[in-house]
Amino acid sequence: MNVFASIxxxxxxxxxxxxxxxxxxxxxxxxxxxPPFYWRLLAQQFMRIGWFxxxxxxxxxxxxxxxxxxxxxxxxxxxxxxxxxxxxVVLGITRELGPVIAGLMVAGRVAAAIAAEIGTMRVTExxxxxxxxxxxxxxxxxxxRLVAAVISMPILVGIADAIGVFGGYIVSTKSLxxxxxxxxxxxxxxxxxxxxxxxxxxxxxFGFIIALMGCYSGFNSRGGAQGVGTATTNAVVxxxxxILAANYLLTSILFNT
Amino acid sequence: xxxxxxxxxxxxxFGPKVxxxxxxxxxxxxxxxxxxxGSGTGKSVTIKSxxxxxxxxxxxxxxxxxxxxxxxxxAREAVLKKFGMLFQGAALFDSLPVWxxxxxxxxxxxxxxxxxxxxxxIEKLAKVGLGPEVANLxxxxxxxxxxxxxxxxxxxxxxxxILFFDEPTTGLDPIMADVINDLIVSxxxxxxxxxxxxxxxxTSARKISDRIAMxxxxxIIWQGPTASIDTSGNEYVDQFIHGRAEGPIxxxxxx
Numbered sequence: 001m002n003v004f005a006s007i008x009x010x011x012x013x014x015x016x017x018x019x020x021x022x023x024x025x026x027x028x029x030x031x032x033x034x035p036p037f038y039w040r041l042l043a044q045q046f047m048r049i050g051w052f053x054x055x056x057x058x059x060x061x062x063x064x065x066x067x068x069x070x071x072x073x074x075x076x077x078x079x080x081x082x083x084x085x086x087x088x089v090v091l092g093i094t095r096e097l098g099p100v101i102a103g104l105m106v107a108g109r110v111a112a113a114i115a116a117e118i119g120t121m122r123v124t125e126x127x128x129x130x131x132x133x134x135x136x137x138x139x140x141x142x143x144x145r146l147v148a149a150v151i152s153m154p155i156l157v158g159i160a161d162a163i164g165v166f167g168g169y170i171v172s173t174k175s176l177x178x179x180x181x182x183x184x185x186x187x188x189x190x191x192x193x194x195x196x197x198x199x200x201x202x203x204x205x206f207g208f209i210i211a212l213m214g215c216y217s218g219f220n221s222r223g224g225a226q227g228v229g230t231a232t233t234n235a236v237v238x239x240x241x242x243i244l245a246a247n248y249l250l251t252s253i254l255f256n257t
Numbered sequence: 258x259x260x261x262x263x264x265x266x267x268x269x270x271f272g273p274k275v276x277x278x279x280x281x282x283x284x285x286x287x288x289x290x291x292x293x294x295g296s297g298t299g300k301s302v303t304i305k306s307x308x309x310x311x312x313x314x315x316x317x318x319x320x321x322x323x324x325x326x327x328x329x330x331x332a333r334e335a336v337l338k339k340f341g342m343l344f345q346g347a348a349l350f351d352s353l354p355v356w357x358x359x360x361x362x363x364x365x366x367x368x369x370x371x372x373x374x375x376x377x378x379i380e381k382l383a384k385v386g387l388g389p390e391v392a393n394l395x396x397x398x399x400x401x402x403x404x405x406x407x408x409x410x411x412x413x414x415x416x417x418x419i420l421f422f423d424e425p426t427t428g429l430d431p432i433m434a435d436v437i438n439d440l441i442v443s444x445x446x447x448x449x450x451x452x453x454x455x456x457x458x459x460t461s462a463r464k465i466s467d468r469i470a471m472x473x474x475x476x477i478i479w480q481g482p483t484a485s486i487d488t489s490g491n492e493y494v495d496q497f498i499h500g501r502a503e504g505p506i507x508x509x510x511x512x
Contacts, residue, residue, distance in 0.1 A: 132340055134334045
């Protein structure tokens with residue numbers, strides 16, 4: 001077996017995949033602005049993607065905020081800098097942990113669900129059936145999910161920010177002997193609009209990635225139950241990796257470093 | 258007879274595998290043509306090419322003398338409004354109740370009010386022998402035969418000019434298969450539509466067709482009136498219709 005041949009083949013497969021994904025993305029994005037619009041489906045997707053993700057995102061944000069407060073307190077203690085807890089918690093949550101953790105949780109929940117649903121529709125010919133009924137499957141299936149995810153994610157992350165800070169507040173006041181009023185004042189004095197907004201911009205991008213990878217994997221699933229399973233796994237793995245990569249990229253752009 | 262659908266030298270390959278190797282076929286207006294052939298001979302690919310779900314690599318496809326080989330977007334949607342299709346597994350949308358499946362083309366395609374569309378859906382369900390009580394059920398609550406009937410009702414809901422049937426009797430018991438055959442014959446006759454079916458069920462093929470075409474290795478190797486199928490003089494056709502393992506057609510055990 002020629003090593004170079006297999007590396008080359010792998011590289012070509014990769015390029016093909018990138019090409020297909022790019023075409024799919026362009027089709028999906030241009031379909032957003034072209035009628036018909038499926039408002040009923042959009043509302044349904046807001047429920048599924050946004051509303052039903054609230055408990056998961058809220059709980060993870062709460063515990064992350066709490067753990068973050070503990071860690072900063074312990075770490076800061078080494079320099080006698082434990083009073084910095086509220087500032088670092090709010091910064092960490094709004095800039096990084098809020099969007100990334102919400103993004104990863106929603107990727108696990110929503111990208112998987114989208115890929116499984118659309119993948120099943122693909123292998124049972126329901127997507128072909130849409131075409132024969134003069135309905136563009138991209139407009140009917142992808143656009144509502146994409147729009148709902150891009151709008152839902154910043155709202156979810158806004159809520160996650162608040163809950164995360166609240167988690168830090170609870171831990172700090174209940175077990176680290178912080179004064180509640182001082183903690184909140186330090187938080188609000190320190191955090192800037194830019195901190196919060198940069199997190200929300202990230203969230204919108206992550207929402208796009210989640211819905212896109214879910215739909216793309218579903219559309220390209222082949223060959224029955226196993227194919228749908230593979231599509232679901234691919235959706236979660238690829239959207240998680242893309243979220244983390246995009247997060248780094250966005251951080252360097254948004255904070256100009 | 259006026260030609261409704263015409264395929265000229267349609268070729269399609271997937272990677273190294275040649276599926277269609279120059280298919281030529283004419284279907285007249287109001288005619289019912291059945292394409293027979295073994296599994297993997299390209300029957301599904303043929304009708305999916307006509308529908309534009311797959312793009313042929315070369316050759317031309319005409320619908321009502323309009324070249325539809327390379328159209329897409331709105332032009333494609335306009336052509337597809339002439340078609341109705343019954344899928345092999347019925348392909349009902351499991352997220353929608355039965356009546357919304359049937360009324361799908363009316364609500365999404367024509368912007369009909371839901372209340373009105375529901376009435377028409379119930380009318381179409383009656384045509385395939387289903388009562389209004391199934392209208393609110395989910396497709397997963399129905400048996401295979403009932404799903405096929407709902408699929409048929411959905412295919413005829415928007416009054417198409419052309420109906421495609423993909424293996425309409427596969428997976429059904431012989432009696433239900435005959436019920437579906439009768440339904441196909443009566444809908445085709447009543448609506449005066451052009452029908453193209455693909456099947457390997459010869460009982461069904463004989464019953465629903467005016468003309469039969471046999472697809473083998475990506476080409477139409479024989480076609481003629483249904484009555485002449487037993488005297489085709491073509492040994493490939495003879496082997497297929499009598500279901501013999503021995504003959505000129507060699508099954509590729511290794512796909």
